Amino acid sequence: xxxxxxxxxxxxxxxxxxxxxxxxxxxxxxxxxxxxxxxxxxxxxxxxxxxxxxxxxxxxxxxxxxxxxxxxxxxxxxxxxxxxxxxxxxxxxxxxxxxxxxxxxxxxxxxxxxxxxxxxxxxxxxxxxxxxxxxxxxxxxxxxxxxxxxxxxxxxxxxxxxxxxxxxxxxxxxxxxxxxxxxxxxxxxxxxxxxxxxxxxxxxxxxxxxxxxxxxxxxxxxxxxxxxxxxxxxxxxxxxxxxxxxxxxxxxxxxxxxxxxxxxxxxxxxxxxxxxxxxxxxxxxxxxxxxxxxxxxxxxxxxxxxxxxxxxxxxxxxxxxxxxxxxxxxxxxxxxxxxxxxxxxxxxxxxxxxxxxxxxxxxxxxxxxxxxxxxxxxxxxxxxxxxxxxxxxx
Amino acid sequence: xxxxxxxxxxxxxxxxxxxxxxxxxxxxxxxxxxxxxxxxxxxxxxxxxxxxxxxxxxxxxxxxxxxxxxxxxxxxxxxxxxxxxxxxxxxxxxxxxxxxxxxxxxxxxxxxxxxxxxxxxxxxxxxxxxxxxxxxxxxxxxxxxxxxxxxxxxxxxxxxxxxxxxxxxxxxxxxxxxxxxxxxxxxxxxxxxxxxxxxxxxxxxxxxxxxxxxxxxxxxxxxxxxxxxxxxxxxxxxxxxxxxxxxxxxxxxxxxxxxxxxxxxxxxxxxxxxxxxxxxxxxxxxxxxxxxxxxxxxxxxxxxxxxxxxxxxxxxxxxxxxxxxxxxxxxxxxxxxxxxxxxxxxxxxxxxxxxxxxxxxxxxxxxxxxxxxxxxxxxxxxxxxxxxxxxxxx
Numbered sequence: 001x002x003x004x005x006x007x008x009x010x011x012x013x014x015x016x017x018x019x020x021x022x023x024x025x026x027x028x029x030x031x032x033x034x035x036x037x038x039x040x041x042x043x044x045x046x047x048x049x050x051x052x053x054x055x056x057x058x059x060x061x062x063x064x065x066x067x068x069x070x071x072x073x074x075x076x077x078x079x080x081x082x083x084x085x086x087x088x089x090x091x092x093x094x095x096x097x098x099x100x101x102x103x104x105x106x107x108x109x110x111x112x113x114x115x116x117x118x119x120x121x122x123x124x125x126x127x128x129x130x131x132x133x134x135x136x137x138x139x140x141x142x143x144x145x146x147x148x149x150x151x152x153x154x155x156x157x158x159x160x161x162x163x164x165x166x167x168x169x170x171x172x173x174x175x176x177x178x179x180x181x182x183x184x185x186x187x188x189x190x191x192x193x194x195x196x197x198x199x200x201x202x203x204x205x206x207x208x209x210x211x212x213x214x215x216x217x218x219x220x221x222x223x224x225x226x227x228x229x230x231x232x233x234x235x236x237x238x239x240x241x242x243x244x245x246x247x248x249x250x251x252x253x254x255x256x257x258x259x260x261x262x263x264x265x266x267x268x269x270x271x272x273x274x275x276x277x278x279x280x281x282x283x284x285x286x287x288x289x290x291x292x293x294x295x296x297x298x299x300x301x302x303x304x305x306x307x308x309x310x311x312x313x314x315x316x317x318x319x320x321x322x323x324x325x326x327x328x329x330x331x332x333x334x335x336x337x338x339x340x341x342x343x344x345x346x347x348x349x350x351x352x353x354x355x356x357x358x359x360x361x362x363x364x365x366x367x368x369x370x371x372x373x374x375x376x377x378x379x380x381x382x383x384x385x386x387x388x389x390x391x392x393x394x
Numbered sequence: 395x396x397x398x399x400x401x402x403x404x405x406x407x408x409x410x411x412x413x414x415x416x417x418x419x420x421x422x423x424x425x426x427x428x429x430x431x432x433x434x435x436x437x438x439x440x441x442x443x444x445x446x447x448x449x450x451x452x453x454x455x456x457x458x459x460x461x462x463x464x465x466x467x468x469x470x471x472x473x474x475x476x477x478x479x480x481x482x483x484x485x486x487x488x489x490x491x492x493x494x495x496x497x498x499x500x501x502x503x504x505x506x507x508x509x510x511x512x513x514x515x516x517x518x519x520x521x522x523x524x525x526x527x528x529x530x531x532x533x534x535x536x537x538x539x540x541x542x543x544x545x546x547x548x549x550x551x552x553x554x555x556x557x558x559x560x561x562x563x564x565x566x567x568x569x570x571x572x573x574x575x576x577x578x579x580x581x582x583x584x585x586x587x588x589x590x591x592x593x594x595x596x597x598x599x600x601x602x603x604x605x606x607x608x609x610x611x612x613x614x615x616x617x618x619x620x621x622x623x624x625x626x627x628x629x630x631x632x633x634x635x636x637x638x639x640x641x642x643x644x645x646x647x648x649x650x651x652x653x654x655x656x657x658x659x660x661x662x663x664x665x666x667x668x669x670x671x672x673x674x675x676x677x678x679x680x681x682x683x684x685x686x687x688x689x690x691x692x693x694x695x696x697x698x699x700x701x702x703x704x705x706x707x708x709x710x711x712x713x714x715x716x717x718x719x720x721x722x723x724x725x726x727x728x729x730x731x732x733x734x735x736x737x738x739x740x741x742x743x744x745x746x747x748x749x750x751x752x753x754x755x756x757x758x759x760x761x762x763x764x765x766x767x768x769x770x771x772x773x774x775x776x777x778x779x780x781x782x783x784x785x786x787x788x
Contacts, residue, residue, distance in 0.1 A: 060738065064745040067730070089712060089738040097715055097734060105730025318483060321491055336461070336499025340491060344454065344483040351458040351748055 010205070014099030014159030017107060019044035023207050023234060025266045025287075031381040035258070035285035038376040041266055043109040043161040044205050045101065048076045050266065051282045051372055053365040054111060054290035059084050060094075060104045063295055064355040065362075067106045073330060073363040074370065077108060077161070079290045082154050083115030083122070087137050087144075091157045099159030110160035111290075113270075114151045114193075116167040116186075116211075117239070128168065130185065148189040152196040156206065164237065165193040167211040172243045179215035183224050186213045191231055209235040209268060212257045216249045225260035235266040235288075242271035242291070250277065254284045275304065275368055275392060279385045282372050294365045298357035301346050304364040308392050312357070317343040330363035332356045404599070408493030408553030411501065413438035417601050417628060419660045419681075425775040429652070429679035432770040435660055437503040437555035438599050439495065442470045444660065445676045445766055447759045448505060448684035453478050454488075454498045457689055458749040459756070461500045467724060467757040468764065471502060471555070473684045476548050477509030477516070481531050481538075485551045493553030504554035505684075507664075508545045508587075510561040510580075510605075511633070522562065524579065542586040546602070550594055558631065559587040561605040566638045573609035577618050580607045585625055603662060605633040606651045610643045619654035629660040629682075636665035636685070644671065648678045669698065669762055669786060673779045676766050688759045692751035695740050698758040702786050706751070711737040724757035726750045 009018055029038040039050040055062045055070060058081045062070060070078060080100060085091070097103035100110055119125070123135035123144075132147030151166035166189050170182040190210045197208045210228035214220030228236060238257050241250045254269065261267055268288035269281045278289050294304070301312040305325035310317075312324075320339040324332055332342075337356060345353035368388070375384030403412055423432040433444040449456045449464060452475045456464060464472060479488060491497035494504055513519070517529035517538075526541030545560035560583050564576040584604050591602045604622035608614030622630060632651050635644045648663065655661055662682035663675045672683050688698070695706040699719035704711075706718075714733040718726055726736075731750060739747035762782070769778030 059742040059744060060735070061742075061744045061746045064749070066746065066749075088742055089734070093713055093734060093738070096713060097732065102730070103732075103735055103738075105735070319487055319490060336496075338491065338497075340483070340487060341454070341497055341499070344487070344497075348453040348455075348482055350453060350455045351745060352455045352460065354745055355458070355460075355749065 014095075014157070015101040016098055017045070017101065019205065023205070025235065025264065027264065029377045029379075031376045032379050033382045034283045036282050036372070036376045036381040037285055037287065038373045039266065039287050041109075041287075043077070043207070045107060045109045045161050046076070048109055049370075049373060050287035051278075051369045051376075052076055052288050053278065053369045054079045054288060055362050055365075056290055056292045056295060057104070058292070059088070060100060062358075062362075063299065064351075064358045067104070069359060070106075070362075071108070073359060074366045075108070075362070077111060078106065079111045079113060080104075080158070080160065081115065081118060082112045082151060082158060082163075083118035085112075085158055086115060086146075086154050087139055091154050094159075095157045099157075101159060109162070111162040112155050112158050112160040112164065114155065114164040114166040115146060116151070116164075117169045117271075119146060120169045120171070128185075130188065148192040149196045152193050152200070152208070156197075156200055160206065162207050162209060162235065163197075164209050165190040165211050165233075167213060167239055169243065170213055170215045170240050172215065172240075172245050174215045176217055176220070179213075179217055179220055183213040183215070183220050186211065187224060187227050187231075190228060190233075194231055194233065207234040209233055209237050211237045211239040211270070212261075213240045214253075214256075215240060216245055216253070218252070218256045221253055221256035222260055225257040229260060229262055233265070235268060236261045237268040237270050237288075238286075239270045241269065242273055247277065247280075251280055251284070254281060254286065258285050275365070276389065278365075278368065279372065279388065282369075282376075283381065283385060289369070291365075294361040295358050298361040299354050301353075301357065303357060304361055306391055307394055312339070312343050312346050312353075314343075318347075324360060328360070328364065329367075330360050332360040332363075408489075408551070409495040410492055411439070411495065413599065417599070419629065419658065421658065423771045423773075425770045426773050427776045428677045430676050430766070430770045430775040431679055431681065432767045433660065433681050435503075435681075437471070437601070439501060439503045439555050440470070442503055443764075443767060444681035445672075445763045445770075446470055446682050447672065447763045448473045448682060449756050449759075450684055450686045450689060451498070452686070453482070454494060456752075456756075457693065458745075458752045461498070463753060464500075464756075465502070467753060468760045469502070469756070471505060472500065473505045473507060474498075474552070474554065475509065475512060476506045476545060476552060476557075477512035479506075479552055480509060480540075480548050481533055485548050488553075489551045493551075495553060503556070505556040506549050506552050506554040506558065508549065508558040508560040509540060510545070510558075511563045511665075513540060514563045514565070522579075524582065542583040543590045546587050546590040546594070550591075550600065554600065556601050556603060556629065557591075558603050559584045559605050559627075561607060561633055563637065564607055564609045564634050566609065566634075568609045570611055570614070573607075573611055573614055577607040577609070577614050580605065581618060581621050581625075584622060584627075588625055588627065601628040603627055603629040603631050605631045605664070606647075606655075607634045608647070608650075609634060610639055610647065612646070612650045615647055615650035616654055619651040623654060623656055627659070629662060630655045631662040631664050631682075632680075633664045635663065636667055641671065641674075645674055645678070648675060648680065652679050669759070670783065672759075672762065673766065673782065676763075676770075677775065677779060683763070688755040689752050692755040693748050695747075695751065697751060698755055700785055701788055706733070706737050706740050706747075708737075712741075718754060722754070722758065723761075724754050726754040726757075
């Protein structure tokens with residue numbers, strides 16, 4: 001008896017590689033003790049096992065690392081940013097290169113953020129209207145106008161597997177009135193993004209995710225999630241978190257939104273986070289995470305180990321000839337590098353410090369979600385979380 | 395019939411690895427059309443085919459690269475600097491680590507410069523006497539006193555395969571009188587370095603090289619070379635070049651010194667150089683070169699290609715989707731990286747730009763000397779040099 005698997009495939013219109021058309025998300029296991037779930041995302045450029053941590057490559061580069069480095073530490077998907085790429089090198093350059101996959105030499109899945117968050121956090125805002133956002137580039141002060149449609153067009157040209165709706169990231173703290181107005185604008189924009197994307201979906205095969213907003217208000221988060229679910233997206237993100245609110249408020253934002261999102265769709269908590277918060281998110285049914293913190297911390301000398309955070313700048317590491325984390329299997333800890341050498345590299349301002357630290361911190365995050373997934377499949381996530389946190393917070 | 399090869403080996407006193415005691419240099423071929431020679435240097439931590447270019451890892455790191463990167467592009471030996479390591483992380487730290495090989499995780503041959511050049515170029519000098527040099531650290535202003543003996547002690551603790559005599563690098567330009575005084579001081583220091591090294595040679599197995607000085611004066615260069623040859627060293631360097639003098643004067647310094655140095659010993663032209671100068675040196679019988687220029691240029695966006703230098707910052711590269719150098723087999727040119735992507739990384743200030751550029755430029759230099767060696771063995775170095783320069787300077 002022969003078994004035949006039929007996989008729909010085609011040539012990617014952007015990068016010209018062979019891609020799967022079979023976008024899907026499947027929940028493979030749910031932990032009996034909590035909301036945690038292990039899933040599998042099928043994307044044009046490959047499969048992604050969830051929960052997943054997505055390393056951030058804002059400007060078409062995960063800082064200090066090559067694609068080979070990222071593959072070696074098990075990165076399944078990386079994130080880049082439409083706002084940054086739109087400004088530099090420009091969409092035309094990326095389109096001419098054959099899309100972001102080819103431009104940066106990365107053939108696994110990619111996700112682009114819409115630029116909404118950056119327009120509101122990095123650029124000088126001129127005006128926000130229902131139509132879109134007028135802003136000035138943080139690089140050269142040049143004037144630009146982004147609309148939901150334009151953001152989709154930009155992201156289509158960039159060609160990531162997953163693209164995000166153009167949203168207004170509500171500032172924190174916000175009054176109920178301001179949060180409501182901002183959230184409803186994001187909803188209107190989400191519908192326009194979906195419409196624009198539908199016009200192009202024949203060619204693009206990209207999955208557009210909606211983004212829940214609503215700040216710290218339960219009714220607004222619930223309204224946002226429910227309306228987005230009505231519009232219907234292949235995946236849903238929870239945005240407007242990790243913007244200065246407390247941990248309680250972040251967890252509340254998840255708890256108010258997640259139950260209203262379709263169970264069979266992936267849920268993405270944007271910009272989170274520290275290992276502790278990621279585990280809280282997983283416990284509440286979040287499937288995807290991204291955060292600049294592990295890579296940014298690495299460049300500042302703050303490193304994760306199984307027994308907690310460590311600052312490599314600390315004087316005691318100058319003569320510590322043990323590995324960074326004896327329990328870690330990353331290329332830095334398994335290699336010839338000692339804490340003393342990493343400390344020297346950092347103190348001497350050597351570029352290699354940034355690279356090795358980044359490699360280690362990212363491995364830590366990727367390993368953490370991989371282990372969390374195993375625990376979910378084995379039905380023992382709460383125990384895994386407790387054990388991890390006991391050591392990590394000791 | 396069985397052939398037995400006996401190789402003297404022992405445990406390295408510094409790094410505890412198995413090392414060969416069989417320090418030797420063998421000239422394997424001499425080009426009939428010029429002074430170029432192909433040789434083989436046998437060092438405690440491995441063999442080095444000459445002519446060789448030695449990448450510079452001043453502070454125990456070739457900037458932006460790992461040891462694996464260096465092996466992948468064919469680096470046979472790298473250089474580090476006793477002055478820098480003495481100040482940071484300090485000799486005690488390196489000694490505790492088990493020597494520089496273990497500290498930085500590099501198991502191929504190493505060479506350390508004595509610190510003479512840096513004391514005179516980087517530090518604030520307090521006083522230079524026959525005894526030694528009082529100076530202040532360029533890092534924290536702390537006061538230090540280096541003597542020839544102390545420099546040898548520092549280099550012994552660091553444990554490189556080849557160490558250098560502590561020399562006074564004569565400033566350029568210098569009067570005949572000043573150059574003579576400085577050169578003769580360097581000769582006296584060389585004898586003291588050899589004496590100190592001999593006391594320790596039972597354990598250290600390090601090869602101490604003498605350094606020819608004498609500025610731009612034929613009689614001084616000749617005197618320096620002849621006296622050093624009389625003292626007797628396993629290898630000889632030509633120093634005080636690449637300090638601001640013209641190319642003619644640099645070549646003259648070689649021509650005045652090299653014929654007076656023992657033919658069966660390696661000759662090392664310190665701090666040189668650009669590809670063109672390196673070929674001139676090889677033609678005149680130089681076996682070893684080091685220079686920060688390929689790595690420093692890389693970090694400034696100036697890249698070598700088979701058809702000449704290229705500045706990746708140039709606007710035309712923003713939309714150039716070809717490889718950096720189609721004729722190059724380095725990991726960057728053979729990989730997925732285009733000029734447009736390298737240009738974007740550089741403009742965006744991405745750390746990866748520094749790493750990829752460095753990898754390419756070093757590969758270029760290593761490949762150049764490897765090809766030069768092949769040409770010497772084939773007896774066609776002058777033709778190789780002409781052909782290379784015709785393309786490179788076009």
